[in-house]
Amino acid sequence: MMLSLLLFFPLLAAIAVLFSGTRAKHIALGATILEFLISISLVFKFLPDGGTQFVENYWWVQGLGISYHVGMDGISLLLVLLTTFLLPLIILSSFQHKHKNPGLFYFLILVMQSALLGVFVSLDAFLFYVFWELALIPIYLICLVWGGKDRVRITLKFFIYTLFGSLLMLVALIWLWTQTPGNHSFELSSFYALNIDPANQTWLFWALFLAFAIKIPIFPFHTWQPDTYTDSPTAGTMLLSGIMLKMGIYGLLRWMLPVIPEGVHEWSNIAILLCVIGIVYASLIAWVQKDFKRLIAYSSIAHVGLIAAGVFSLSFQGVHGSVFQMLSHGVNVVGLFFIADIIERRTQTRDLDALGGIRLVAPGFSTYFIIVLLASIALPLTNGFVGEFLLLNGLYQYSTPAAVLAGLTVIFGAVYMLNAYRKIVLGEAAASTQSFTELNTNEKLVLIPIVVLIFWMGIYPDFFLKISEPSVKDLRDIIYSASGFSSN
């Protein structure tokens, strides 16, 4: 029951919000905080070694082997926590904007939350697909209605691009369904039990890989991302970068690696190659960006490239690091986009060259900024360090050159991020920053939890690592036992 409550409470709240007019934002905030508390209560009930928990399993369409089957293991739990933790912050950060038609705006955000949570807890492929697609509609409308100037073209490209991937995934899932014995079933476990011959694993790999790679996004399927991030309203960008792209990585972990392990072994080198190219390529582009929001967008491609590379290294550290780094990236990137939003709202510009000297007028803001920024470039004691360390370690076990190339992200990241910081915060005060005001309470309420989490995850990562460790081990066992490859 708890999971269904978690899944559908935001949906009920969304309907209430839709008809609540100007009070929408407060109701939405209250609902997401309540939702966060529900998810916290699940943490206390969660047994780290207990496998998949809180399971609910009912038939949805019995004749077709479709069921409403949800449950959580450690990996799901962490992503659920990420979602419920970030949503109140995203809503709070949007308080600074006066959105037209707030009822609809917060309605869509809450529907989105339901869909995202659904993706992370589904254990039935059909259910997973429905939630996966359902998440796309609200974010599309958020970007379409409240987005920037070129939103119509950009959002349509985004939608069609991701739908293309999703539909390929649908074909793959239906094909897997036709292979299940008896009356066919969409159960995750029945997919795990399949013995698929290598030729079919190959095309399944590419169909699923495309779907997830577009969502993540992995080079060269990332072209929708910078435009969409830049043109969306800040809340939309945060939802996309903070949570939605984790759907792709989660999809790899849950629906691809264990289902077609041989296909993954066969082709993971190409996947890692694409990831590494993406890391270097996106870092270089981020380096020359003048627009701060765009810079974060490209840096995000580099970071998630590393996460995906860690997954495809198929080593324990790599996969474990990817789970941890999904959390830290989610927290950090939301922090960064919020800071970009604060700057844009006060100065009306995101152009690095037009900014400068904020430290002189707003030292408090500059401190928060540098903390989030250092976390994003993986300084020790911050969350980014733990994740990148594990990821690079895992990648190193796979191949040294790949690890070295991917490791460049740390150096590049430091270069472009610190460079941006220098231009925005240090130096002479620019005309645009003369009247830069310090953070108000609302803004502090968003940034303080983020900073707390950055240090908590950086100094005591064990709390989070312990939750996911047994699940990652299970995952590894499934991958290696199914394919007969030796585990390391």
Place this chain on the structure above:
Amino acid sequence: MTTLIILTAIGLSCLFAEILGFKKFLHVLVLAGLVGALITTVLDWGTNAPYFNDMVLMDNFSLAFTGLLIILSLLWFIMSPVFFEEPSSKTDHYALIIFALVGAQLMASFSNMLILFLGIEILSICLYVLAGSRKSNLASNEAALKYFLLGAFATGFLLFGIALIYGATGSFNIQQISAYFLENSSQPSSLALAGTLLILTAMAFKISAVPFHFWAPDVYQGSPTVVTAFMSTVVKTAAFAAMFRLFQDAFQSIFSVWENTIWVIVVATILLGNVTAVFQTNFKRMLAYSSIAHAGYMLMSVLAITPGSSSALFFYTAAYSLSSITAFAVLLLLSRKSGDESIGVFRGMARSNPFLAGITIVAMLSLAGIPPLAGFFAKYYIFSATMQAGYTSLVLVAILGSLIGVFYYFRVIIALFDKETDQTSIESSVSFNALLLITALAAVALGLAPGLIAGII
């Protein structure tokens, strides 16, 4: 069987309404009669009874489709009181629609080629007249003439086909035809094969599949909007029921003869329908091309000889027709004042008419096949039946088509949120709003609980 009698009785009483002077109550009478017909259909469920010396077979397949056709007609009647406002032709409009429904029911329940032919003709002749029912309108006349000429042509093909098959098998009965083909499946006579292909041509015309679709855009655009709505829902559903029965019952044993032909038709229909729809600015014409594209998806079920394909087709026609009715009803409301039928009429509605905009979004998303709406499950259902039959490449084409479909369905959604245009709020009657709400909720309900009708056949 009672259903057929009730429907015919309503049709006849419509004709006499003018003379006997109960015109005022006609609308209520028709609605009540349709509800009665629906009830008798439900009561007949599972009886599987043949009638008229095996000319009609009321099995669950035909009853399910009959029920769907009656429900669609009911919704259609709630949508279309405007159509009957013209005092001079009120009663014959009612009669024509009801008789068309009778034809549609025959098409869904025939087990004899003659009944198929009669059904198609009863349906078509009513529609030729209805298409031209705006007598002073040039486009309406053009639509009627085009529809009539090409329709008569296709009927010719059908009759030729039936005659040739009769020549080869000595029977009009589809069981006996099927038995003949089963016996001679290795070497069927060329007469029968030619007959099959002629019938295929005629049916492809009726469902407006490429390359026999040329009439559809003009007829859809030129006919009065309510008639177009009737054509793209009731008529299409009936035609598919007939085609499915014909090919999966009578011609199944010579599957290899028509397999490739239909395969090519499916690919062409999906691609051409979707691509051409992208370039339309007139909403009705866009829906016409989209209905061609949907015919392509539905035709996949004819090709997929698996136990689930009839259910898949039934679900698809239901989901598609419900959302089409929603779309046409909204258009009817918006274009009533201005007569403008371009996509532009939807501009800026999200702010001025949030209810209508919400309904439109549901309809468009369902037609585009986005979860969790009925249109998605329908597509999924057809795709999975097709994959089970082994046509993975066909599913890939269909997916490409759905992707193109997003372009034009989303154009409407984008227009709804247009910021520049200010629309005045549009008034509509309670029954009309109820209709919109019912069809939209049905699209949601069928998407969330597809089990309601997914496995009933």
